Amino acid sequence: DTFSALRSVRQARGNEGRLLRRLRAYLREESARLRRLSRFYEKVRALHQDPSASVDNPLLAFSLIKRLSSDWPSVVYSSEATENSRALHVGFQELQRELPGAEDLDGAARALMRLQDVYALSVKGMANGLFQPTSTDRPPLYSPGRRVSLSADDCFHVGKVAYDTGDFYHSIAWLEEAVSRFRLSYGSWNPEEERGSLEDALDYLAFSYFMAGNISHALTLSREFLHYGTWGSDVVPGSWGEVLECLYHLYMGLGQWGAEVGCPHSAWLKDTADPVVRALELRMAAITGLDLRPPYAEYLQVVNYGLGGHYEPHFDHATSRKSPLYRMKSGNRIATVMIYLSAVEAGGSTAFIYANFSVPVVKNAALFWWNLRRNGDGDGDTLHAGCPVLAGDKWVANKWIHEYGQEFRRPCSRDPRD
Numbered sequence: 001d002t003f004s005a006l007r008s009v010r011q012a013r014g015n016e017g018r019l020l021r022r023l024r025a026y027l028r029e030e031s032a033r034l035r036r037l038s039r040f041y042e043k044v045r046a047l048h049q050d051p052s053a054s055v056d057n058p059l060l061a062f063s064l065i066k067r068l069s070s071d072w073p074s075v076v077y078s079s080e081a082t083e084n085s086r087a088l089h090v091g092f093q094e095l096q097r098e099l100p101g102a103e104d105l106d107g108a109a110r111a112l113m114r115l116q117d118v119y120a121l122s123v124k125g126m127a128n129g130l131f132q133p134t135s136t137d138r139p140p141l142y143s144p145g146r147r148v149s150l151s152a153d154d155c156f157h158v159g160k161v162a163y164d165t166g167d168f169y170h171s172i173a174w175l176e177e178a179v180s181r182f183r184l185s186y187g188s189w190n191p192e193e194e195r196g197s198l199e200d201a202l203d204y205l206a207f208s209y210f211m212a213g214n215i216s217h218a219l220t221l222s223r224e225f226l227h228y229g230t231w232g233s234d235v236v237p238g239s240w241g242e243v244l245e246c247l248y249h250l251y252m253g254l255g256q257w258g259a260e261v262g263c264p265h266s267a268w269l270k271d272t273a274d275p276v277v278r279a280l281e282l283r284m285a286a287i288t289g290l291d292l293r294p295p296y297a298e299y300l301q302v303v304n305y306g307l308g309g310h311y312e313p314h315f316d317h318a319t320s321r322k323s324p325l326y327r328m329k330s331g332n333r334i335a336t337v338m339i340y341l342s343a344v345e346a347g348g349s350t351a352f353i354y355a356n357f358s359v360p361v362v363k364n365a366a367l368f369w370w371n372l373r374r375n376g377d378g379d380g381d382t383l384h385a386g387c388p389v390l391a392g393d394k395w396v397a398n399k400w401i402h403e404y405g406q407e408f409r410r411p412c413s414r415d416p417r418d
């Protein structure tokens with residue numbers, strides 16, 4: 001999940017810039033090497049095409065013998081190409097530790113699927129670089145400055161991440177898109193490279209339909225797969241292995257869905273951390289009229305949402321006496337102050353599910369609500385969630401205020417409606 005935060009994505013971009021510079025150096029060296037080889041080739045070829053350059057000439061005989069005994073071996077056995085590619089390898093290895101890995105890629109794929117679900121985006125639209133809701137009468141949720149579309153292989157990867165977790169609903173949508181993109185390019189260029197991928201996508205897609213209960217469509221696709229396929233008898237045991245692997249993921253793997261990636265990262269800031277924190281706390285105390293001195297309130301919590309970052313529906317207050325919240329020995333969380341520290345380009349609203357309203361992310365805006373009624377019971381209407389961030393970097397700060405210390409500021413009542 002290290003790569004979900006937008007700061008890491010920016011760092012990754014910086015690292016790719018470094019890789020680009022190394023590749024440019026490599027290309028420069030290799031081009032120079034090939035230019036030298038070409039010059040040698042042209043020089044020797046010219047001698048061979050010249051009828052007057054006879055070996056009767058002892059000077060030409062000498063240079064022929066020298067070329068064959070010395071120049072040709074050093075051309076053929078030159079280690080220059082190896083050295084150039086070694087420099088490229090070393091340059092890459094130096095950066096590799098900081099580069100995203102397979103888990104980060106899977107996390108980014110899951111973030112795309114989450115955005116697809118929450119904002120009802122069409123997969124075809126997303127693959128074309130558009131954030132268009134499936135009901136096309138609605139305007140796009142976000143129009144990027146530069147439209148980038150996904151390749152067949154990109155869609156295939158997202159589909160495969162879904163497939164691997166037994167999520168056939170998503171695997172079907174993304175593999176359909178991958179297949180239609182592979183079909184478009186099928187036979188048009190580099191058929192050798194494209195072919196295996198179309199077969200793979202069809203295979204995964206057929207199996208997804210099969211698992212989703214659409215057997216007849218699975219069969220149709222399998223026939224197409226057979227048509228493209230050049231495989232031998234090993235495919236039958238291979239398929240069984242896949243069935244078992246898939247069942248395993250279906251029964252064991254679903255719990256892993258949504259773990260880590262897309263979850264926000266947070267830090268706690270004491271008021272002594274910086275005068276800004278102190279000033280902010282004084283302001284919150286003035287606005288709410290509540291006592292925020294420890295232990296009547298928790299330290300300020302700063303949260304950053306990454307790629308497609310979201311927060312599942314929850315209550316801020318404890319709903320069980322066993323909650324670690326009570327360790328502060330200052331009661332439950334009576335109220336929340338939430339400040340939006342950044343704006344986002346799209347998405348990221350805070351949704352109050354039962355109360356049926358949502359608050360957009362507006363930089364420097366603050367929200368206040370009571371989590372508890374005056375009799376100390378939790379208020380069910382405060383169930384809330386952070387919607388996935390569609391585009392942008394979302395930062396919020398939370399101040400959770402506890403019951404103790406507020407006795408005279410927010411008096412109790414026995415009426416459950418208060």
Ligand SMILES: O=C(O)CCC(=O)C(=O)O
Pocket residue numbers: 303311316348349350351384385386387396398
């Ligand atoms: O970020 C949001 O919109 C909600 C955050 C939240 O509910 C929390 O941090 O407890």
Ligand SMILES: [Fe+2]
Pocket residue numbers: 314315316384
């Ligand atoms: Fe919350």
